[in-house]
Amino acid sequence: MLARYSQIKLAILEQIEAGDMRPGDRVPSENQLTEEFGVSRMTARRALTELVDEGILMRSQGIGTFVSDDRPMSSMLTIRSIHDEITQRGHQHSCQVIQLAEVKACHQMSIWMSVTEGDSLYHSQIVHFENGKAIQFEDRFVNPLLAPAYLQQNFLTITPNQYLNKVAPLTEADHVIEAMLPAMDVAQKLDIAVSQPCLKISRRTFSAQGVVSYAQLYHPGHRYRLGGHLDF
Template sequence: MATGETNLGDVRLDGAGPLYDQIRRAIRDLILGGAWPPGTSVPPEHALMEQLGASRMTVHRALVQLAREGLITRRRRSGTIVASPPTTYAMLNILSIPEEVRKRGKSHSYRILSRRDGKATAEVAARFGLARSDQVCHLVTLHFSDGQPHVLEERVIHLASVPAAGGQDFGAVPPGDWLLQNSLWSQAEHAISAVAAEAPDAQRLAIPAGTPCLLIERRTWNQQDPVTAVRLLYPGAEHRFVGRFGPYGEV
């Protein structure tokens, strides 16, 4: 059964593209943004038709697409509800580095070491699997724990997906936390590798070159659109990642 009711007034069209896709995006954004949590009743087709001035075929097409994307569950007799996230999502924990440091009882600070906005360079495109034509914000950030290097973060933000990033200096909030607050993501890819620190990175982390490190690589998408890709390099001997989680995330 549905655990909540929706407000038709929440469904706001942006005026861009076909009407069915505007409806799909409006409902998708309410779901991914948390306004319509799992179990919430989705307004029936006739109510959406009346509210949005759309035909039954247009509304039906939008809802069918949302069901294909796994965002809603359509049931003939009980109606349509926001779908529960797949169990595999519980393994994809998007970490806040400041929160990670604070949980260890230490003080977090950070420094933006470099930034470049525009087309990806050949080196950055190869490292992150980008097209050379991709417009990105490329940042290298060093995070500190009680004043000591904690993790080296290298990140690209796709400006086509998150144009507001181009106007941010990230002076008050680090890039990763800013994205958690200001962008939507629906899929993530997460990989952890053991690597030896190369000289430039080792110098930044104040460790000897060749020191074993943990490399966490993560990419996120909003539907088919890439949002960000990040490489997090942690000195291996000083870090151990432990998580306890339930079907909807960390507990």
């Protein structure tokens, strides 16, 4: 049986999916949810807060909580698997593996990965889909010493992020976010025009043993957002 806060989340998601609540509509307040579902205010607050963190709702201080626009939103403050992001919105994740190969580190990649130029790296390219629409092109390099079985994984059933967190748990990361126009090959993989702006996230992740991976993540700007909620 679902936890009470999960029941509230599911009820709100079902109303959004059915079109009963549309982007910009105000959702019931904590007090209204408390009365409707017979739960504590803390439980109602948790349901709304998690939906805000997942980008489904947006909170306006002193006004209320509203249905966000219909582009998915990823947190700028946490690193989550794209599969988890999509399924938590109640949508279907699928992917297409473009490449899995062992390559030699070029000069620039040796700097990013803290290896010697010419050392072996694992390289993967995967397109991730949300309800059949391309939402992310993932171009990732991995240190074989920290994830030796990387190329043997079935990335149709587990994402690189999920696998790497199992074998080399994340301790820190740095990333850069920029708006850009995609190169032709990236546009083709995302099924967009080269004139369509993208959000590009360049992310390097570390475990206790060193640099685990360097990934460039491309998202169609009209299908994806970055954001989050901060409490001070």
